[in-house]
Structures are given as structure tokens and as C-alpha cells.
Amino acid sequence: MSLTVVGSIAFDSVRTPFGERDRMLGGSAVHFALAAGFFTDVHVVGPVGDDFGKEHTELLHSRGIDTSDIERVAGGETFFWRGHYEHDLNVAHTDDTQLGVFAEFEPKLSAASAGADVLFLGNIQPDLQRRVREQCEGANFAGLDSMNLWIETARDSLLATIAEVDCVMLNDSEVRMLMAESNLARAARALMELGPSVVVAKRGEYGAALFTGDGFFALPGMPLEEVKDPTGAGDSFAGGFLGYLDGECEELSTENLRRAMAYGTVLASFNVEDFGTERVAALKRDEIAARYDELRSMTHLGE
Amino acid sequence: MSLTVVGSIAFDSVRTPFGERDRMLGGSAVHFALAAGFFTDVHVVGPVGDDFGKEHTELLHSRGIDTSDIERVAGGETFFWRGHYEHDLNVAHTDDTQLGVFAEFEPKLSAASAGADVLFLGNIQPDLQRRVREQCEGANFAGLDSMNLWIETARDSLLATIAEVDCVMLNDSEVRMLMAESNLARAARALMELGPSVVVAKRGEYGAALFTGDGFFALPGMPLEEVKDPTGAGDSFAGGFLGYLDGECEELSTENLRRAMAYGTVLASFNVEDFGTERVAALKRDEIAARYDELRSMTHLGE
Numbered sequence: 001m002s003l004t005v006v007g008s009i010a011f012d013s014v015r016t017p018f019g020e021r022d023r024m025l026g027g028s029a030v031h032f033a034l035a036a037g038f039f040t041d042v043h044v045v046g047p048v049g050d051d052f053g054k055e056h057t058e059l060l061h062s063r064g065i066d067t068s069d070i071e072r073v074a075g076g077e078t079f080f081w082r083g084h085y086e087h088d089l090n091v092a093h094t095d096d097t098q099l100g101v102f103a104e105f106e107p108k109l110s111a112a113s114a115g116a117d118v119l120f121l122g123n124i125q126p127d128l129q130r131r132v133r134e135q136c137e138g139a140n141f142a143g144l145d146s147m148n149l150w151i152e153t154a155r156d157s158l159l160a161t162i163a164e165v166d167c168v169m170l171n172d173s174e175v176r177m178l179m180a181e182s183n184l185a186r187a188a189r190a191l192m193e194l195g196p197s198v199v200v201a202k203r204g205e206y207g208a209a210l211f212t213g214d215g216f217f218a219l220p221g222m223p224l225e226e227v228k229d230p231t232g233a234g235d236s237f238a239g240g241f242l243g244y245l246d247g248e249c250e251e252l253s254t255e256n257l258r259r260a261m262a263y264g265t266v267l268a269s270f271n272v273e274d275f276g277t278e279r280v281a282a283l284k285r286d287e288i289a290a291r292y293d294e295l296r297s298m299t300h301l302g303e
Numbered sequence: 304m305s306l307t308v309v310g311s312i313a314f315d316s317v318r319t320p321f322g323e324r325d326r327m328l329g330g331s332a333v334h335f336a337l338a339a340g341f342f343t344d345v346h347v348v349g350p351v352g353d354d355f356g357k358e359h360t361e362l363l364h365s366r367g368i369d370t371s372d373i374e375r376v377a378g379g380e381t382f383f384w385r386g387h388y389e390h391d392l393n394v395a396h397t398d399d400t401q402l403g404v405f406a407e408f409e410p411k412l413s414a415a416s417a418g419a420d421v422l423f424l425g426n427i428q429p430d431l432q433r434r435v436r437e438q439c440e441g442a443n444f445a446g447l448d449s450m451n452l453w454i455e456t457a458r459d460s461l462l463a464t465i466a467e468v469d470c471v472m473l474n475d476s477e478v479r480m481l482m483a484e485s486n487l488a489r490a491a492r493a494l495m496e497l498g499p500s501v502v503v504a505k506r507g508e509y510g511a512a513l514f515t516g517d518g519f520f521a522l523p524g525m526p527l528e529e530v531k532d533p534t535g536a537g538d539s540f541a542g543g544f545l546g547y548l549d550g551e552c553e554e555l556s557t558e559n560l561r562r563a564m565a566y567g568t569v570l571a572s573f574n575v576e577d578f579g580t581e582r583v584a585a586l587k588r589d590e591i592a593a594r595y596d597e598l599r600s601m602t603h604l605g606e
Contacts, residue, residue: 017485087485182320182390184508185526205487206509209523216601218523220512223488255605262604298519301565301599302558 002041003246004113004139005032006132007122007235008079008102009046009070012276015084018228024276025056027079028122028145031232034280035239035267036120037063038288040247043113045069045132047101049076059281069113076101089230089272090204109135118246120238121165123147126158133164141252143167143198143242145234151178159194167198169238172209175201184209185216198257200241200264202234210261217258219299222269222291229275233268236280240267266291306549307416307442308335309348309435310425310538311382311405312355312373315579318387321531327579328359330382331425331448334535337583338542338570339423340366341591343550346416348372348435350404352379362584372416379404392533392575393507412438421549423541424468426450429461436467444555446470446501446545448537454481462497470501472541475512478504487512488519501560503544503567505537513564520561522602525572525594532578536571539583543570569594 010027014020033042043066052072060067077100085092107128119139121129123146133142142165150158151174158178162168168175168191172184181187188199188211199211205227207220241264249256266288273279313330317323336345346369351359355375363370380403388395410431422442424432426449436445445468453461454477461481465471471478471494475487484490491502491514502514508530510523544567552559569591576582 089485182392183528183530185528189528203509206506207521207523209526211526216526218510218526218602219604220510220521220523223512223514223519223521225486225488225492227486258604296604299521299602299604301522301561301602 001246002043002112002116003036003118003120003242004043004045004109004116004136005029005036005120005122006045006107006129007032007120007124009044009048009052010079010081011051012231013080013082014229014231014275016089016229017085017087019275021275023080025059026081026232026276028124028232028235030060030277031235031271031280032120032122032239033060033065034063034277035236035271036243036246037065038267038283038285039240039243039263040118042066042243043069043116045107045109045113047071047073047076047105049073049078049101052078059277066112069110071108073101073104083231085230089227092230107132107135114138117141118242119143120242121145121161122235126150126154126161130157130161130164133161141166141242141245143169143238145169145238146174148174148177162191163195166196167200168196169200169202169234169241171234172201172203175199185211200261202237204230204233207265208237208261210257212254212257215254217261219261219265219295221265222295223298224269224273227272230272231276233271236271237264237268240264262292262295263288265295304549305344305346305415305419306339306421306423306545307346307348307412307419307439308332308339308423308425309410309432310335310423310427312347312349312351313382313384314354315534316383316385317532317534317578319392319532320388320390322578324578326383328362329384329535329579331427331535331538333363333580334538334574334583335423335425335542336363336368337366337580338539338574339546339549340368340542341570341586341588342543342546342566343421345369345546346372346419348410348412348416350374350376350379350408352376352381352404355381362580369415372413374411376404376407386534388533392530395533410435410438417441420444421545422446423545424448424464425538429453429457429464433460433464433467436464444469444545444548446472446541448472448541449477451477451480465494466498469499470503471499472503472505472537472544474537475504475506478502488514503564505540507533510568511540511564513560515557515560518557520564522564522568522598524568525598526601527572527576530575533575534579536574539574540567540571543567565595565598566591568598
């Protein structure tokens with residue numbers, strides 16, 4: 001069992017009604033890996049610049065994450081994102097994006113990364129995602145995230161990439177937008193006709209919905225009273241979901257997919273409790289187990 | 304066991320991307336009663352005009368609903384609402400409202416209505432709700448719905464009414480607005496400090512969340528591929544929820560409240576499948592049972 005993730009490795013400057021942080025470690029691959037690292041061996045693929053420090057690598061190593069495919073570009077700058085959230089934390093605004101070393105990124109996977117059983121293509125340009133998918137031939141389960149930008153500017157490439165993966169994990173509004181279908185259940189069915197056997201529609205504080213062949217499952221988000229920064233919640237969800245499937249499941253059964261949804265929900269819920277990676281970086285395995293039990297109890301309808 | 308509902312009895316003209324209807328039977332009390340009537344004896348309180356026909360009364364009688372407190376105002380016109388929905392059915396627009404006989408409505412409950420065990424105060428002016436609550440002294444469980452209009456224009460009166468009920472059932476955005484608190488869990492706790500022991504936050508297609516003392520429960524909406532008209536979904540939810548509690552439960556246990564949430568979800572899901580009351584009016588008890596089982600299965604996380 002091992003899992004490879006490609007995605008952004010970033011510095012994020014974030015302001016929410018509950019505070020702000022400047023140039024925190026972030027990015028889809030980082031949030032994903034820190035969550036997935038609780039369950040399985042994770043290889044991170046992506047570029048960084050000279051500004052990426054030893055302390056950042058050490059944080060990843062502390063969770064047992066393999067950073068040997070993190071490519072250091074001499075003279076380059078790490079991807080940078082600045083954004084802020086409204087009082088309603090569901091509303092995010094991007095104030096600045098600096099691609100930095102991502103502008104010229106050409107993924108080259110080592111044998112260890114290319115040999116992973118599970119692959120996650122974080123939210124980057126879909127041509128890049130597809131090139132990683134091609135190099136990671138042995139992966140028997142590949143998941144993908146994307147965003148409205150690629151749906152609008154690179155839809156054909158995104159659809160070509162989607163045809164090569166098993167699982168699409170998008171916000172529910174993105175599922176609708178991608179399939180030009182306002183009904184989520186219909187949009188998810190249409191998306192599965194393109195190839196994937198699993199669609200996860202992320203719904204922010206409302207939780208997430210799972211569509212499979214003829215099945216449906218949904219979980220609410222945890223009813224948190226302290227939410228400070230939603231950045232990276234979707235990637236933490238994906239990390240919990242795929243990390244659990246890779247590290248602790250023998251097969252892709254309905255039961256395992258449902259448990260994976262719960263671990264995704266739990267990891268995302270910790271992510272948003274503090275800024276950037278702060279909460280998940282300090283997280284313990286028994287806290288995950290306790291919150292998983294809490295979530296199961298909160299959603300149990302009984303006989 | 305019996306249940307009294309006060310609320311609008313209306314004619315609705317509705318347009319959605321899937322069709323339109325002119326002057327359908329509707330209103331909060333009607334949608335509620337048709338749903339609750341599957342579970343218990345329902346008394347409807349509210350005014351209608353000369354335009355309210357025998358066929359409308361007969362529809363209610365066919366579900367065993369007591370209409371003797373439906374007050375016919377000679378020369379008056381029944382409450383009328385005209386609205387339309389966008390392609391995203393979560394977005395509703397009101398195009399016309401004619402209060403008609405509601406403008407002068409003064410609730411007077413018969414002994415049968417006043418003696419009910421459970422009371423539902425549908426979404427009407429909160430002073431009127433409170434006057435009904437006062438007349439229905441024996442009710443051991445009273446629920447209330449409201450809307451942004453009353454939060455904005457009659458907040459003090461609404462808070463006074465809330466202090467007299469056991470259960471508040473609002474859209475989640477209304478819970479936040481009412482308590483001026485963007486975090487739903489905190490807003491629900493604050494609302495319970497005003498008196499109610501139960502808060503149900505309705506979340507449209509995302510389902511509904513239940514807050515009690517120190518408990519939380521949530522269910523997703525049914526993943527329907529056919530949604531034609533969401534008008535009345537919240538009232539159908541409330542009817543399933545309170546109807547089940549009154550008709551089939553001995554006590555207000557956590558388990559019963561959770562099952563009531565599921566019956567609310569099921570009734571709401573049927574409501575939206577066709578225009579106005581069309582689907583619920585044609586509904587059979589075994590369809591409710593089948594969908595309840597489906598919902599339980601769709602939300603079962605397992606061990």
C-alpha cells in the first residue's frame with residue numbers, strides 16, 4: 001500500500017473574520033498528504049522554490065511522508081496564494097495568485113511514486129494531471145480534484161483526464177457546472193458515464209455525498225462551533241478518504257467507501273478548526289478515532 | 304393523539320423550469336396537514352374566502368383531516384401567492400402576494416383544535432402564532448416555523464412566540480439571521496437558550512439538522528433526479544416530523560426525534576417531485592415506508 005499525490009505545494013496568505021496568517025505552508029498536495037499520512041505511505045510530487053524551507057520538509061517527514069519527488073527549482077519561487085473569506089466562510093475570494101515554479105512544472109515521478117497503488121491528482125491544470133496519471137500506470141485507484149477555472153478554460157482536457165480516473169471529487173457546484181446539469185444526482189450519473197465509478201460531491205459545511213453505480217450515501221459536516229479557516233478542507237477530505245481506502249481497506253466495497261467518506265469528513269473537520277495546516281499538523285490518531293465515533297453516532301438513524 | 308396546525312391556506316401560482324400551475328391549492332397549513340395526516344388526526348385552523356371550493360375541502364377530508372376550524376369569510380378571497388424558481392431551484396422569487404382574508408384573521412379555536420396534544424404554528428405573523436399558542440394550552444409539544452420577513456419586521460414578537468414553543472423549525476439561513484450568528488451550531492444553541500428544546504435547521508436539498516440539549520443529528524435530502532416544485536417542502540417536512548411524533552411515539556426520545564427527522568425528509572422529498580400538493584395528495588403509506596427504508600440505508604455508516 002502506498003499513495004502518490006500531485007498538486008500544489010504553496011504558501012498561503014489568508015484572512016478570515018477570525019484572524020489572518022501570512023505565507024503559511026499550504027497547497028492541495030500538502031493538505032492532502034498531512035491527512036492521508038495518518039493511514040498510509042504517501043509520496044508527494046510537486047515543485048517548490050528556494051523559499052521552501054527545511055522546517056516545511058520536516059513537518060511532512062514527521063508524518064512519514066516521502067518528499068523525494070518534491071522538486072526544488074533553483075532560483076524559483078514557491079506557488080503563492082492570497083485570499084480572504086467573508087463572515088459566511090462559504091464565500092472565498094482570491095486576491096492574488098503567483099504560479100512561481102508551477103508555471104514551468106513538468107512532472108517526473110520516481111519509481112517509488114510511479115509504483116503507488118492509489119493516486120490523487122490534486123487541483124492543477126488537467127494536462128499536468130493526465131501526464132502524472134500516465135506515469136503512475138500501476139495505480140489501481142486514481143482520484144481527481146479540479147475547480148471552476150479548469151472547467152471554464154480547459155474543459156476538454158479535464159474531461160480527457162476524468163476518463164482516466166476512477167474517482168472524481170469536486171464541489172457539488174462544480175459537478176453541476178461541469179455537466180451543465182442543475183440536478184446533482186443526474187449530473188453525477190452523467191459524470192460516471194465518462195469513466196469514473198465513484199463521484200464524491202463535496203458540500204462544504206453540509207458535508208459530502210457519494211455516488212456509485214446505483215448507490216448513494218451522504219454525511220453531514222461536523223457541527224463545529226469553532227471554524228477559523230476553511231482553506232484546504234477539500235484536500236484534507238480527499239486525504240482522509242483515499243488514505244483510508246489505500247491504507248486500511250482490502251477492497252472497494254460499499255462499506256469501505258462509506259467509512260472512507262467518514263474519515264474524509266473527520267479530517268476536513270479538523271482542518272477548518274485552525275489556520276492552514278496548524279490543526280492537522282498537531283493532530284493525533286486517537287482524536288481521529290474519537291471524532292469518527294462521534295460522527296457515526298450523530299448520523300445513526302437506528303432501526 | 305391529535306395535532307392542530309395554524310397557517311396559510313392558499314392558492315399558489317408557481318412557475319419553475321419544469322412547468323407552471325395557476326391557482327393550485329397550497330399554503331403552509333395545507334402542505335403540513337396532508338403530510339401529518341398519514342400519521343395522526345389533524346385539525347386545520349385558518350381562513351379562506353368564497354373561492355375555496357368543495358373539492359379542496361374534500362381533498363383534506365380524504366386524508367381524515369378535520370376542516371371544521373377552517374373559517375369561511377363571506378365575500379373574502381383566499382390568500383394568494385405567485386412565485387417562480389430559477390434553474391437552481393434553491394432560488395425562489397415572490398412575484399405577488401395577496402393577503403385576502405388573512406389580513407383580518409383572528410384565530411378562534413374550537414374545543415377539538417384547542418385540545419390537541421401537538422401544535423404546529425405555520426409561517427404566519429408571530430402575534431397570530433402566539434394567540435393560537437395561548438388558546439392551545441394543553442399541547443405538550445408546540446413547533447413553529449417563520450421566515451426572513453418576520454425576522455426583519457417583527458423580531459421581538461417572533462422571539463416572544465419562540466419562548467412559548469418547544470421546537471423551532473427554520474431554514475438554516477434563518478436560524479443564523481435570527482440569532483445574528485453565522486455559525487449554525489452556535490446559532491442553534493443560542494436559540495435554545497430562548498426556550499425551545501429542539502431546533503430543526505432545514506437545509507433544502509442538503510437535508511436537515513437537528514439540535515437538542517447536547518445532541519446533534521443530520522440527514523441529507525433524498526438524491527432525487529426529478530424535482531419539479533419545491534414549494535411547501537418545508538411544511539411537508541414539518542408535517543412528517545410532528546405527525547410522526549404525535550401519532551406514533553410515546554415519548555420524545557432521541558431515537559424518536561431521529562426517526563421523525565427521517566419521516567420529515569421523506570415527506571418533503573415526495574412533495575418536491577410534482578407541483579403543489581399533487582404528489583403528496585396521491586401518496587400511499589407504503590411508498591412512505593419504502594422511501595424511509597431507502598433513506599435509512601443511504602445514511603447507514605456501519606460499524
